[in-house]
Each structure stands twice: as structure tokens, then as C-alpha cells.
Amino acid sequence: MKIDATTRLEDHDTAYSNSGAVKGSERFAPAWTAAAESFRAALMADGRGSLDQPYGGGARQAYDFFLPVHPPRGLFVFVHGGYWQRFDKSLFSHLAGGPLARGFAVAIPSYTLCPDVRIGDIVKEIGAFLEHVAAKVDGPITLAGHSAGGHLVARMAAAPSPISDDVRARIAAVLSISGVHDLRPLRATAMNAVLHLDGAEARAESPALLDPAIAAPVTCWVGGDELPEFLRQNALLANLWYGLGHPTRTVVSPGRHHYDVIDDLTDPDSAMTALVSPQPPEPD
Numbered sequence: 001m002k003i004d005a006t007t008r009l010e011d012h013d014t015a016y017s018n019s020g021a022v023k024g025s026e027r028f029a030p031a032w033t034a035a036a037e038s039f040r041a042a043l044m045a046d047g048r049g050s051l052d053q054p055y056g057g058g059a060r061q062a063y064d065f066f067l068p069v070h071p072p073r074g075l076f077v078f079v080h081g082g083y084w085q086r087f088d089k090s091l092f093s094h095l096a097g098g099p100l101a102r103g104f105a106v107a108i109p110s111y112t113l114c115p116d117v118r119i120g121d122i123v124k125e126i127g128a129f130l131e132h133v134a135a136k137v138d139g140p141i142t143l144a145g146h147s148a149g150g151h152l153v154a155r156m157a158a159a160p161s162p163i164s165d166d167v168r169a170r171i172a173a174v175l176s177i178s179g180v181h182d183l184r185p186l187r188a189t190a191m192n193a194v195l196h197l198d199g200a201e202a203r204a205e206s207p208a209l210l211d212p213a214i215a216a217p218v219t220c221w222v223g224g225d226e227l228p229e230f231l232r233q234n235a236l237l238a239n240l241w242y243g244l245g246h247p248t249r250t251v252v253s254p255g256r257h258h259y260d261v262i263d264d265l266t267d268p269d270s271a272m273t274a275l276v277s278p279q280p281p282e283p284d
Helices: 025-045 093-101 119-134 148-156 165-170 184-188 199-204 228-243 271-276
Strands: 049-054 062-066 075-079 105-109 141-146 171-177 218-223 248-253
Touching: 025 049, 025 093, 062 093, 062 119, 075 093, 075 119, 075 148, 093 105, 093 271, 105 119, 119 141, 119 148, 119 165, 119 199, 141 148, 148 171, 165 171, 171 271, 184 199, 218 228, 218 271, 228 248
Parallel strands: 075 105, 075 141, 141 171, 171 218, 218 248
Antiparallel strands: 049 062, 062 105
């Protein structure tokens, strides 16, 4: 019997440094901002956008809301990433393009960032946002999120969930894109000086360490060129929940890295958009 040498993760900062792994990563936030601004301008001119709608009393507890041309078939939610400490909704409006074209209303929230709050507080904020926005649109709800946003939408689907039974019953699909599903390794990174994760919170807010609280399928989607830790984190939740009898799917998108893996949401005909917004668009 051959026994491989034991290995272990020693450099946690490098293992979770997406900016260090992707050449030219500094170009993506400005590009997202420009694309999002152009997208919002077109939707506002068409009377199909409502910006900075409050869902709570905090300065960042607001969301942008976009409507399709025809009455919506349901609601698509996108939660942004940034390691719970960067970015806001204004960078990601253009990702509503695919779901809108397929007939779904789209809501994109901001949330209070660390270190002003802890990750557990952000989980509660996203739960409050979902309770609020679910009342605006009838029909099924799809939750999608990227990176830290992937963690947050997966956390909505885990028990104990911060959303009500009625809202959870409406969730038709969850898509975690490059999600961090086990928070414990982040305690060994320098960013924990901002996140302030302790052992109890890391365990309590890790979807991979919790049971599923919804019936809907969960898809874990990652770029094939992402860091090994993101490939591992992506497979982890799907594998563990599959073992609990929950419907899960793992997708590895060839040639995509952490910053361009979300691009397919802009395309109504992409496999990613069709997965979470399966109905075809209405005829004009």
C-alpha cells in the first residue's frame, strides 16, 4: 500500500488572496462600476429601476430593484462579495441582465461591512432584506451570491436560518458562486483583524457545518482557474449536504477565475442564468 506524504495548509493568506492570484485584478472593480452604471442608466430611463430602497435603518441597509418588461415570474436576488469588508451593490447592477431578460425581478442589496459589524450580524441583515423584498414580488425566489455573498446565500439556506418558514418555502434555487462555506480557515488569515471571527462564530456561521433548511437544490459554482482553497470550499458544501440527502450540484467553469466567473449572469442564454432562472423570456 502506498501512503502519500502528509500535507497541510500553512500559508492561509496566500491561499485566500484572490487579488494576488489573478493578474490585473485591480482592473475588475472599475470595470464592474462602469458596466453597472451604464446598466442602471438604461433601466432608469425605461422606468424599470428603483435605487437605494431601504430595508432597515442602517446607512448601508438598502437595495436596488429592477423589473423585467413583463410582469415578473419571480424574484432573483444577487448578494455581492468582498470578504464581508468591501464593495456594495452599485458595482453589480449589470449582473441583473440575464435574469431580467428571462422575466425575473432582480434585487441587489448592500449590507453593513466588517469591522463595523460581525459576520453574524451581516447574516441577520441579509435575512431582514429577504423578508422585506419577498413581499414585493410573488412567485419563486432564487438566491445567488459571489464569494462572501455565496457564503451569505448559502447561510440563508442553512439551519438555523434567519428567514421565516414562508420565505424559505418560496426559495426555488440557491447558487453560491465561489462561496466560502467553512469560515474556520479565515481565522488564520490577516483579514481576521477586520473580521474578528472567533471559533464559536466561525462554526455557527459556516453553512458547511450546518444542516440544510430548505428543500430547493443548491448549486456550488466555481471557476476552474480559481485558487485551490476556493475549489475545495466549493465542493465542500455540495458534498456535505449531498450526504445529508439534499439535492446539490457542483459546477467547475473551465478557464474562469474568481473575478470573471460571475460574468455569465449578464447573459440570458448562459448555463448559469438558465440554471437559476429556467423559464424562457416572454415574447415581445
